[in-house]
Amino acid sequence: MPNHRLRQPLLRSVVHCSDFSPGSHTAFAHALKAALTAKAKLSILHVADDMEANWTEFPGVRNILERWELLPRNSPRSAVPELGINVRKLTIQHKDPVKSVVEWLEHHPTDLLVLATQQDNNRVFWMSRSVAKPITRKSRLMTLLIPKGIMGFVSKQDGAVSLKHIVIPVAADPNPQPAIQAAARLVQQLNCPSGRFTVLHVGENGQMPTVRFPSVPGWSWTKVTEDGDISKIILKTVKDHKADLLIMTTAGRRGFLDALRGSQTEQVLRKASCPVLTIPAGGWMASLLETETDGDT
Numbered sequence: 139m140p141n142h143r144l145r146q147p148l149l150r151s152v153v154h155c156s157d158f159s160p161g162s163h164t165a166f167a168h169a170l171k172a173a174l175t176a177k178a179k180l181s182i183l184h185v186a187d188d189m190e191a192n193w194t195e196f197p198g199v200r201n202i203l204e205r206w207e208l209l210p211r212n213s214p215r216s217a218v219p220e221l222g223i224n225v226r227k228l229t230i231q232h233k234d235p236v237k238s239v240v241e242w243l244e245h246h247p248t249d250l251l252v253l254a255t256q257q258d259n260n261r262v263f264w265m266s267r268s269v270a271k272p273i274t275r276k277s278r279l280m281t282l283l284i285p286k287g288i289m290g291f292v293s294k295q296d297g298a299v300s301l302k303h304i305v306i307p308v309a310a311d312p313n314p315q316p317a318i319q320a321a322a323r324l325v326q327q328l329n330c331p332s333g334r335f336t337v338l339h340v341g342e343n344g345q346m347p348t349v350r351f352p353s354v355p356g357w358s359w360t361k362v363t364e365d366g367d368i369s370k371i372i373l374k375t376v377k378d379h380k381a382d383l384l385i386m387t388t389a390g391r392r393g394f395l396d397a398l399r400g401s402q403t404e405q406v407l408r409k410a411s412c413p414v415l416t417i418p419a420g421g422w423m424a425s426l427l428e429t430e431t432d433g434d435t
């Protein structure tokens with residue numbers, strides 16, 4: 139494969155929605171790491187029934203950065219922007235967290251949304267509520283979801299990244315190339331020295347769509363074809379290979395919640411044993427990623 143140089147980080151704005159639960163703390167570590175890596179703006183949203191937010195419940199960004207040894211102990215607040223990120227904490231008053239977050243996102247450009255998901259009772263929390271009105275602006279956000287009880291690939295304790303195996307399901311529709319490119323970008327930006335990408339096609343042999351693989355030093359690309367139920371095969375592959383991350387291109391024809399409500403994606407999220415990164419096709423992020431495909435087939 140030719141040596142394909144990936145461009146600078148695409149992320150300018152990362153948003154994390156928190157309910158201050160342990161799962162949200164794990165998701166926040168991933169959001170913070172993403173913002174630090176890309177030197178992006180990080181917004182932490184908390185939805186409450188009233189505006190009496192207890193600000194001490196928000197993640198202590200400076201404390202975490204000190205624990206990660208990115209800042210010296212007892213650093214002033216002004217030290218955080220010196221790392222290249224701008225952090226803001228916001229409380230939104232609303233009875234319906236999903237609707238309130240959607241409305242906020244409609245007015246604030248966001249490149250990556252990071253959520254903790256609730257898988258109790260065979261449901262995913264962020265997909266268990268209907269949105270009261272159509273999402274007219276069609277945000278189509280790239281979203282990283284961290285299932286409850288999953289530690290993910292970013293350590294809350296020291297910020298270390300443990301990312302060695304990424305599974306990428308591919309199909310003719312939607313175009314899988316953005317997911318391929320996102321995977322390559324991610325491991326390079328996070329300085330992951332070695333690992334394996336498994337490109338999974340569920341269907342007949344010889345029917346895997348044509349994709350181009352960027353050259354990533356220390357990382358290998360493996361093609362796998364399995365026949366059977368799509369969501370079951372994806373989940374089995376993730377479990378059997380002990381994947382650290384699943385990256386999927388989703389239909390993305392409506393807003394981010396509608397994109398995630400696609401039947402196959404939701405079934406995977408209900409039982410995923412690792413974080414899931416979804417990239418809605420037709421969104422601007424997918425379009426940008428598609429322009430970087432100079433690798434081999």
